[in-house]
Amino acid sequence: GDSVTQMEGPVTLSEEAFLTINCTYTxxxxxxxxxxxxxxxxxxxxxxxxxxxxxxxxxxxFEATYRKETTSFHLEKGSVQVSDxxxxxxxxxxxxxxxxxxxxTSLTVIP
Amino acid sequence: xxxxxxxxxxxxxxxxTSVKIECRSLDFQATTMFWYRQFPKQSLMLMATSNxxxxxxxxxxxxxxxxxxxxxxxxxxxxxxxxxxxxxSSFYICSAPTAGQGFVSYGxxxxxxTRLTVV
Numbered sequence: 001g002d003s004v005t006q007m008e009g010p011v012t013l014s015e016e017a018f019l020t021i022n023c024t025y026t027x028x029x030x031x032x033x034x035x036x037x038x039x040x041x042x043x044x045x046x047x048x049x050x051x052x053x054x055x056x057x058x059x060x061x062f063e064a065t066y067r068k069e070t071t072s073f074h075l076e077k078g079s080v081q082v083s084d085x086x087x088x089x090x091x092x093x094x095x096x097x098x099x100x101x102x103x104x105t106s107l108t109v110i111p
Numbered sequence: 112x113x114x115x116x117x118x119x120x121x122x123x124x125x126x127x128t129s130v131k132i133e134c135r136s137l138d139f140q141a142t143t144m145f146w147y148r149q150f151p152k153q154s155l156m157l158m159a160t161s162n163x164x165x166x167x168x169x170x171x172x173x174x175x176x177x178x179x180x181x182x183x184x185x186x187x188x189x190x191x192x193x194x195x196x197x198x199x200s201s202f203y204i205c206s207a208p209t210a211g212q213g214f215v216s217y218g219x220x221x222x223x224x225t226r227l228t229v230v
Binding site for chain 1: 115117120145147149152153154155156157204206219220221222223224
């Protein structure tokens, strides 16, 4: 069945460091891929998405490219800020309306 | 934007008691609500889908008599964990398609989640 495997955390970085959070997926066909972010005390918010192979989703300095050949959707940001501290979830949606989420990666950025 | 208000944020209850979790759509009508659960170090997993005015659909392995879902209005869906036990301790979160967006455009709004601890 469909599934998402996400890099385990927690991740701690200094401000302005480069961020990569790995995400790979298993699905037949062509799922849509997402990164959601959850800030403390808030609901999951859509960060970015990509709906077909080679698409690049981007938002707030974060990027992720849909790689069909490696079944990956790694999240990257060139220079993280303290305000980026949150839990990040990789997810896919395929047939129907059910999301499949990764386990979430907690990111803490220290000044 | 669309907001789903989920309460409580966290709750501690004694084993054998029941706990009710509410999700309200504040500025849109949620005809459908998805309920997810996350155990430590595991993924968010879909438990059930509720539709306003009809019975909820439960995923395989989820006890419908233990996790009672009610979706009596277009703005309120509730999940009641009945006769809670320590193994029910988990993070529960709801999600609704945003009105006017539909499923295709993937406009989903999530609640802030409820951390349930059963002692």
